[in-house]
């Protein structure tokens with residue numbers, strides 16, 4: 001089994017890093033032999049869409065005849081997703097949605113004709129489904145009665161990942177981090193982690 005483990009926070013004491021690491025630990029408990037592919041988009045951010053990449057994606061004709069090398073990064077990142085049996089993402093909520101470094105990854109892995117088909121009814125995913133665990137840290141609260149802001153993170157990520165075929169998503173969040181001391185943060189992480197459903201791992205864990 002191969003786990004693709006992605007982190008996005010630039011902070012060393014990051015709550016989302018702790019959460020994603022704890023999720024990976026849980027996965028390793030059910031699949032001890034799993035290998036881990038790592039992407040740290042804070043330490044090694046992906047570039048924004050280059051002129052060649054943006055031009056290639058700008059029409060069906062340019063997509064059919066891409067400029068040399070224009071799709072290399074996108075292809076490498078998509079192949080990483082394809083090689084993963086499970087994906088774990090740690091991201092902060094930044095301005096109500098995903099971190100910009102994660103958005104740069106999304107811009108590379110959603111590609112017409114490669115990871116989704118463009119149809120009159122919308123995008124249809126071309127990748128095999130697999131579990132995706134998303135560990136979120138937010139300074140404020142975005143779910144439940146105490147929510148003090150809208151959530152454009154979980155609906156957005158659900159739609160974009162669904163559009164390439166990744167439908168089995170679990171969001172685990174440590175919220176109100178701005179108001180937590182270390183001990184409270186550990187409790188919040190453990191509480192988030194308690195919501196994990198590892199039954200989705202099913203037969204994958206045996207791979």
Ligand SMILES: Cc1cc2nc3c(=O)[nH]c(=O)nc-3n(C[C@H](O)[C@H](O)[C@H](O)COP(=O)(O)O)c2cc1C
Pocket residue numbers: 009010011013014015016017091092093094095096097137138139140141149177178
């Ligand atoms: C640029 C920026 C934007 C942020 N926007 C939000 C936000 O919209 N909502 C929120 O609850 N917290 C927001 N925060 C706070 C972070 O989500 C919070 O500090 C979180 O714990 C960061 O994740 P980390 O602990 O993994 O670094 C923002 C932080 C930064 C740096």
